[in-house]
Amino acid sequence: MRRYGFPVAPEQVSGFMQAVTLLGPRSMADIHEAALATLAPPPDRRDEFEAHFQSYFYGNTTAVVEGEADEETRIKDDGGTSDEESEVTRQAEGGELSSGAELLSARDFQRDGDGLAAFRRQLATALPARRSFRTVRTHARGKLDLRRSLREIVSADGDIPSPLLRRRQTVPRKLLLLIDVSGSMKLHTSDYLKLAHAAVQGADRAEIFAFGTRLTRITTALRIRDRDQALARVAAQVDDWDGGTRMGPTLLAFLSVPRFSAFARGAAVVILSDALERGDHAELEMAMRRLSARAFRLSLATPLAGDPRFQPATAALRAILPVLDDLIDGSSIAGLTDFILSLARPAPAAAAIWKRVS
Amino acid sequence: MPKRSAETVATSPEAVASRLAASRYLADESLATAIFLAIRLGKPLLLEGAPGVGKTEAAKAIAEVLGRDLVRLQCYEGIDAAHALYEWNYQRQLLAIRHAGEHEVDIYDDRFLIARPLLQVLKAPEKRVLLVDEIDRSDHEFEALLLEFLSEFQISIPERGTIRAKSQPIVILTSNRTRELAEALRRRCVYHWITYPDAEREAAIIMLRAGDAAEATARAVASAVRDIRARPLAKPPGIAEAVEWANAATILEKGGSPWPEAFRRAIGVLIKDEEDLSYIAPELGRIVEEALA
Numbered sequence: 001m002r003r004y005g006f007p008v009a010p011e012q013v014s015g016f017m018q019a020v021t022l023l024g025p026r027s028m029a030d031i032h033e034a035a036l037a038t039l040a041p042p043p044d045r046r047d048e049f050e051a052h053f054q055s056y057f058y059g060n061t062t063a064v065v066e067g068e069a070d071e072e073t074r075i076k077d078d079g080g081t082s083d084e085e086s087e088v089t090r091q092a093e094g095g096e097l098s099s100g101a102e103l104l105s106a107r108d109f110q111r112d113g114d115g116l117a118a119f120r121r122q123l124a125t126a127l128p129a130r131r132s133f134r135t136v137r138t139h140a141r142g143k144l145d146l147r148r149s150l151r152e153i154v155s156a157d158g159d160i161p162s163p164l165l166r167r168r169q170t171v172p173r174k175l176l177l178l179i180d181v182s183g184s185m186k187l188h189t190s191d192y193l194k195l196a197h198a199a200v201q202g203a204d205r206a207e208i209f210a211f212g213t214r215l216t217r218i219t220t221a222l223r224i225r226d227r228d229q230a231l232a233r234v235a236a237q238v239d240d241w242d243g244g245t246r247m248g249p250t251l252l253a254f255l256s257v258p259r260f261s262a263f264a265r266g267a268a269v270v271i272l273s274d275a276l277e278r279g280d281h282a283e284l285e286m287a288m289r290r291l292s293a294r295a296f297r298l299s300l301a302t303p304l305a306g307d308p309r310f311q312p313a314t315a316a317l318r319a320i321l322p323v324l325d326d327l328i329d330g331s332s333i334a335g336l337t338d339f340i341l342s343l344a345r346p347a348p349a350a351a352a353i354w355k356r357v358s
Numbered sequence: 359m360p361k362r363s364a365e366t367v368a369t370s371p372e373a374v375a376s377r378l379a380a381s382r383y384l385a386d387e388s389l390a391t392a393i394f395l396a397i398r399l400g401k402p403l404l405l406e407g408a409p410g411v412g413k414t415e416a417a418k419a420i421a422e423v424l425g426r427d428l429v430r431l432q433c434y435e436g437i438d439a440a441h442a443l444y445e446w447n448y449q450r451q452l453l454a455i456r457h458a459g460e461h462e463v464d465i466y467d468d469r470f471l472i473a474r475p476l477l478q479v480l481k482a483p484e485k486r487v488l489l490v491d492e493i494d495r496s497d498h499e500f501e502a503l504l505l506e507f508l509s510e511f512q513i514s515i516p517e518r519g520t521i522r523a524k525s526q527p528i529v530i531l532t533s534n535r536t537r538e539l540a541e542a543l544r545r546r547c548v549y550h551w552i553t554y555p556d557a558e559r560e561a562a563i564i565m566l567r568a569g570d571a572a573e574a575t576a577r578a579v580a581s582a583v584r585d586i587r588a589r590p591l592a593k594p595p596g597i598a599e600a601v602e603w604a605n606a607a608t609i610l611e612k613g614g615s616p617w618p619e620a621f622r623r624a625i626g627v628l629i630k631d632e633e634d635l636s637y638i639a640p641e642l643g644r645i646v647e648e649a650l651a
Contacts, residue, residue, distance in 0.1 A: 011543045019548075023371070033371075033391040040549035042536070043406065133436025146448035147440075153455070154465065155624045249590075256590040258409060262536035286633055290592055 001039065004052055012039055028057060061288055073086070075253055075260075076216040076237065116198040119337040123202035126267055127172040128296060128344040135166040141329035173342070175199060175206040176263050178254075180273030182212040184244040188303050191333050192272050197222045197230050199340070207263045209230055211250045212240040217260070247273060248283030255290050268343045269295040272330055274302045281316035292323040297343060299326035300350075306331030312354050324350040361425035363487075364528065368397040374423075382566050383412070383419030384559060392421060392550035402508050402529035404544060407552035410596015411531040414491055416552070420530065421487035426454040430489045433496040439503060443513050445472045466517040476507055483511075483527035493543075494533040501540055508546050555597070557581050563597060564604045570612075571604040579604040582621070582649035583628070591634045603628040621646045 001008045019034035041049035054060040074319060137145070149164050178198050181189045197210045200222040209217045221233035235241075255261045269291060276282045282307030292298040300320070304310050306329050312321050321327065327350035328336050368374055374397075385393065393416075396403035405413040421428035451465040473481060478511065479488040484540035490504065508529065509533055512522040531547065533539060555563060561580040564571060571579075583600045595603075606624035615623060622642055629635050638645075 007541055012545055015399060015401065018399055022395065022398050023391070033388055034395065036388065037392040037395050037548045037550060039403070040544045040547070043551045046551070133434065134438065147446065150446070150448050150451055153452075238550070252590040255592055256594070259535050261592075286637065292635065
């Protein structure tokens, strides 16, 4: 198991042996149950675990790792897996990745100079904050810290010293970036991913997803410090570069996974997309409304707004404008970094601004 | 509630399953095995799964089977030692100091100590089952604190020394997986991922829990709910909602609504999100009719 990147601790091995002894074992099913309970494979790698189990205990080498059944929008989540493991999965999945409806291709990124280092440094303090349940010591404006005060009183033999106070801590909100990697955004995805890398490196809790026809969580890949390495990993992980967009269904898929929709709760959500939705926009509208209800602030950065003649005139944009907090120009890194650094400052809602302009 | 020792309850996974069933909790073979192993190996049981699959209910059923009280520690972001372990009653301590005057008073006496869930369990491991609910909501600091507790089953109170459990308490942790738990925590636990039950088991659960629902109703509800869960809803209905739906539809039917109509009118107890409702509404009739067929 360890060879395939499953972290199995010695105590888990002894736990497994004890479990097998306790269960009898009366059949292979018992050994299987014992392995599941004690070796605790993560749910998203369960299929892979099953394949290894089959091949080890039954000598069934044809048991391959199969992907999820073909859904309309597949979600890829690496959930902190290792290199070796993702290699194995990729080989096994090879054939099913391409289909007539989707255009899949790989891409690589080159280094160039930009102001992202400064952005990374400023981000940690610039994000909007909220009050946590944790408390910190303070000298003014707080509640009495009875625990420490009593200690002081006892050690000072009953004298009451100046009151010691605690106050609820403020913590930065999460930052959630949803990056459109479809064909119409081709010119900008490379910039956006560099920005996302800086965000993951700079913020305490940033989550990044890439979406086109599918949704891919790329936060773990972007945690690698070296930008080239991180982006190379992302390039290998995302399957649907420069394809079409199914923004509505993809966002709905994102929201229907409790683990992911929890990322959006109370977070500053920035969608980097031109929002050129194909076909019906009812799903997009519903997804945006739900996102907006969860998020602290929902922003859409579209490169189209770089053109001074831009108006949110498409049916999809008109429909989602009322739920957007910001609709901004996403055509340059500099503009985007400035915007993200200003998220903590209040601004009029997008609908108010664009109505005035149009 | 008769108190039973853990060993007499957990003689085999089948015995665990049948005892749980007697407490109105239907566990599949895999969950029964995990519970059996957790009790016999003396390890905490970590249950993960989507909201509404019955993780907390499982803990309640285990406590009932063992005839012990359930001590529940609900986790939230920012929960800390004072909420989970113990706290001193400062007001009483201050009063005691004032009353004592010139006399000595031990302000770290038991009467000033407020035992929070973890300490309560350590003091009486034979009488309690500890449920650490939604551990994924707490932050990493608290997870680390819990790790220490779970590996040693002891708590250090600076003024009092270390309190250690005389026997291994039974601990159940649940998580909705809104964040990854530390590998170290998973390692220390017996792990089980609870999925939604298959239609047959869910029908059996509905029969067991919904007082008046007929078997045909239970089957139809189980099948329809399965269909509904497969859609991208903001809040997919859990088992409890399915039970409520069967109940509500039965009541409406007794009040004079014919079958498919009763199901449709009771949909509000199954789906509690306005947008999910409008999303599912156009197809609801077909789903219910197929389930009733």
